[in-house]
Amino acid sequence: MSAPFDLNDDSVVVVIGTGAGGGVVASELAKKGVSVVALEAGGRHLPEDFVNDEWDSFGQLAWLDARTTSGDWRVAKDFSGLPAWIVKSVGGTTQHWAGASLRFQDHEWKALSTYGAVEGATLLDWPIDAAEMAPWYAKAEDKLQVTRTNGRPGLPGNNNYSVFEAGAKAMGYSDVHTGRMAIASDEGSDRITCQQTGFCFQGCKWGAKWSAGYHEIPEGEATGNLEVRPQAHVARILHNDAGKVTGVEYFDADGNLQMQKARLVCLAGNSFESPRLLLNSASSMFPNGLANSADHVGRHYMRHMTGSVYAVFDQPVKFWRGTTMAGIITDESRHDPSRGFVGGYEMETLALGLPFMAAFLDPGAWGREFTSALDQYENMAGMWLVGEDMPQATNRVTLNTDVQDQWGLPVPNVHFDDHPNDIAMRNHAYAQGQAIYDAVGATRTFPTPPYPSTHNLGTNRMSENPEDGVVNKWGQTHDIANLFISDGSQFTTGAAENPTLTIVALAIRQADHIAGEMAAGNL
Amino acid sequence: MTQTLKGLSRRALLQRATAASATFVVGTGFLAAPDAAWAIETTALKPETMATLVQMARDIYPHDQIGDEHYVTAVKGYDTTEAAEGIEAGIAKLNAAAQAAGHDSYLGMGWERDRVDVLRGMEDDPFFQQIRGGLVTGLYNNKAVWPIFGYEGESFSKGGYIDRGFNDINWI
Numbered sequence: 001m002s003a004p005f006d007l008n009d010d011s012v013v014v015v016i017g018t019g020a021g022g023g024v025v026a027s028e029l030a031k032k033g034v035s036v037v038a039l040e041a042g043g044r045h046l047p048e049d050f051v052n053d054e055w056d057s058f059g060q061l062a063w064l065d066a067r068t069t070s071g072d073w074r075v076a077k078d079f080s081g082l083p084a085w086i087v088k089s090v091g092g093t094t095q096h097w098a099g100a101s102l103r104f105q106d107h108e109w110k111a112l113s114t115y116g117a118v119e120g121a122t123l124l125d126w127p128i129d130a131a132e133m134a135p136w137y138a139k140a141e142d143k144l145q146v147t148r149t150n151g152r153p154g155l156p157g158n159n160n161y162s163v164f165e166a167g168a169k170a171m172g173y174s175d176v177h178t179g180r181m182a183i184a185s186d187e188g189s190d191r192i193t194c195q196q197t198g199f200c201f202q203g204c205k206w207g208a209k210w211s212a213g214y215h216e217i218p219e220g221e222a223t224g225n226l227e228v229r230p231q232a233h234v235a236r237i238l239h240n241d242a243g244k245v246t247g248v249e250y251f252d253a254d255g256n257l258q259m260q261k262a263r264l265v266c267l268a269g270n271s272f273e274s275p276r277l278l279l280n281s282a283s284s285m286f287p288n289g290l291a292n293s294a295d296h297v298g299r300h301y302m303r304h305m306t307g308s309v310y311a312v313f314d315q316p317v318k319f320w321r322g323t324t325m326a327g328i329i330t331d332e333s334r335h336d337p338s339r340g341f342v343g344g345y346e347m348e349t350l351a352l353g354l355p356f357m358a359a360f361l362d363p364g365a366w367g368r369e370f371t372s373a374l375d376q377y378e379n380m381a382g383m384w385l386v387g388e389d390m391p392q393a394t395n396r397v398t399l400n401t402d403v404q405d406q407w408g409l410p411v412p413n414v415h416f417d418d419h420p421n422d423i424a425m426r427n428h429a430y431a432q433g434q435a436i437y438d439a440v441g442a443t444r445t446f447p448t449p450p451y452p453s454t455h456n457l458g459t460n461r462m463s464e465n466p467e468d469g470v471v472n473k474w475g476q477t478h479d480i481a482n483l484f485i486s487d488g489s490q491f492t493t494g495a496a497e498n499p500t501l502t503i504v505a506l507a508i509r510q511a512d513h514i515a516g517e518m519a520a521g522n523l
Numbered sequence: 524m525t526q527t528l529k530g531l532s533r534r535a536l537l538q539r540a541t542a543a544s545a546t547f548v549v550g551t552g553f554l555a556a557p558d559a560a561w562a563i564e565t566t567a568l569k570p571e572t573m574a575t576l577v578q579m580a581r582d583i584y585p586h587d588q589i590g591d592e593h594y595v596t597a598v599k600g601y602d603t604t605e606a607a608e609g610i611e612a613g614i615a616k617l618n619a620a621a622q623a624a625g626h627d628s629y630l631g632m633g634w635e636r637d638r639v640d641v642l643r644g645m646e647d648d649p650f651f652q653q654i655r656g657g658l659v660t661g662l663y664n665n666k667a668v669w670p671i672f673g674y675e676g677e678s679f680s681k682g683g684y685i686d687r688g689f690n691d692i693n694w695i
Contacts, residue, residue: 197683378673
């Protein structure tokens with residue numbers, strides 16, 4: 001069914017990574033008749049392989065290759081070797097994601113114009129806007145079968161949502177609902193609808209949640225134009241004397257170094273691996289790494305302002321039952337500098353199982369203050385806070401030449417310092433989140449610090465001018481015409497919303513552009 | 524918990540003991556509950572060391588509704604020849620700190636608050652962090668303790684909660 005391509009076939013597009021960006025761009029290109037080889041560092045894990053067990057699933061799916069951290073973020077202390085909780089699998093982190101699928105607000109495409117210059121931040125307007133993206137968002141919503149879009153119903157609320165909604169209303173919030181989720185809600189869907197199993201983060205065993213791994217990739221493979229090579233870890237992108245990309249070197253499942261020729265490369269390894277690969281591909285022609293003539297590769301790393309609020313009540317909630325991210329309050333996502341910060345944030349319900357609650361409620365804490373909280377696990381409700389963080393040139397992914405991975409390649413070091421705007425926003429969000437639960441009788445609340453990052457953005461950012469970023473409005477690198485970035489690393493700014501829908505919309509749009517340019521003979 | 528000790532009566536167990544306290548019965552190569560509800564044989568660690576380790580585990584993550592056997596389960600992996608040296612040294616350090624605070628030993632301190640004071644004093648010690656870090660999974664990732672917290676674990680095989688109370692909250 002899926003077409004095997006020869007290593008020396010230089011007519012293929014090579015896509016590196018098969019998550020929300022790479023999986024979609026690979027499949028969309030294949031559907032348009034383009035020959036694609038997708039190289040995925042992880043293995044193939046289908047719904048029947050997923051396990052309803054937090055640590056077992058973490059071992060199965062998480063990207064655990066060595067990484068290092070620095071900076072003042074607490075993750076560097078609590079989880080020094082695990083800056084991100086993202087996935088190594090066909091389908092990438094869409095295997096693990098909760099499914100929240102939100103469009104950017106119009107003004108968020110124009111962060112610099114809207115917020116003005118912020119000291120210490122490297123804000124920039126995207127070279128695209130809401131009108132440009134609207135049709136691509138619509139295609140993405142249909143692909144993901146996003147609830148509350150195009151006539152699809154919302155999901156029913158679970159216990160955690162009921163507490164959250166009641167608190168939101170008591171606080172006077174008006175925009176609270178069960179979210180726009182890439183989880184099948186419509187009985188007419190070709191997917192099994194949500195069975196309220198919980199364990200969304202561990203991979204949906206029903207396939208109700210959209211994943212590139214088991215929805216998008218098989219569609220692409222069915223065209224006969226897409227070959228996915230799992231357990232293929234790309235080490236280097238190669239180029240010729242004309243400065244055009246010619247292929248990639250990768251370690252195959254047996255650890256042998258292979259070279260796949262390519263007509264064009266789409267890089268979608270996420271905001272750590274994509275810049276790492278560009279930097280590790282340095283050559284005499286590109287001594288600072290590929291696409292790095294303006295020194296932006298790896299910089300402006302964003303991870304969203306995040307945090308959580310958990311609360312204990314005097315009666316059971318059993319918040320682990322049902323959809324992990326079961327509802328949203330969007331009232332605070334507006335830009336309103338009177339709150340003491342620019343940009344906004346979303347509040348979204350979240351539940352963790354007991355094992356992860358023990359690990360993440362207050363990492364490193366011990367004693368009765370901590371255990372008396374876990375004793376009330378059954379009576380807990382919880383929410384996640386996610387807002388726009390400020391891009392900073394010094395928040396960056398660099399090569400740590402002191403540490404090598406299993407292939408002997410320098411690992412990425414992830415440096416992050418909170419910007420004062422991030423801290424002000426987080427403190428506001430903690431206070432509002434705690435007030436929401438206090439309003440419906442919480443006996444104790446917990447402003448929980450950020451987890452290892454799941455939203456990793458900005459390290460190959462999109463810019464109008466080549467001196468301001470790495471890629472143009474199509475995700476094409478300013479320096480190399482046949483090298484594209486297809487993942488969240490191309491984000492100019494992060495907006496308040498969970499990024500996956502935007503990554504998917506950009507990937508659909510990019511595939512359309514690449515296929516058109518190839519057909520026109522321009523690429 | 525071990526075949527050789529499991530069938531013993533409390534009386535028989537006490538007869539084999541070299542030391543007993545309100546918390547543990549310690550004998551040659553074993554550690555047991557005073558009521559003989561559980562017993563564990565030690566191979567690499569001294570039984571007294573294991574007893575102190577179990578108490579330390581409870582003091583780090585005290586849950587009064589969780590029996591000692593689950594704390595034993597959480598730390599018994601240290602009873603290996605590879606780990607023993609470091610654990611013996613760490614527990615010796617813990618006892619030295621207890622003695623510096625005017626007590627016979629860590630186990631000899633009757634009040635949790637006194638033991639916690641000693642632990643706070645060595646919070647940044649790699650030994651403390653090794654034990655604490657190991658407990659995060661050793662204690663809380665043990666399926667046997669999940670029901671004590673009300674956590675229901677795996678749900679796919681039961682069809683999720685769509686018909687089993689995902690929205691059964693009745694007090695909000």
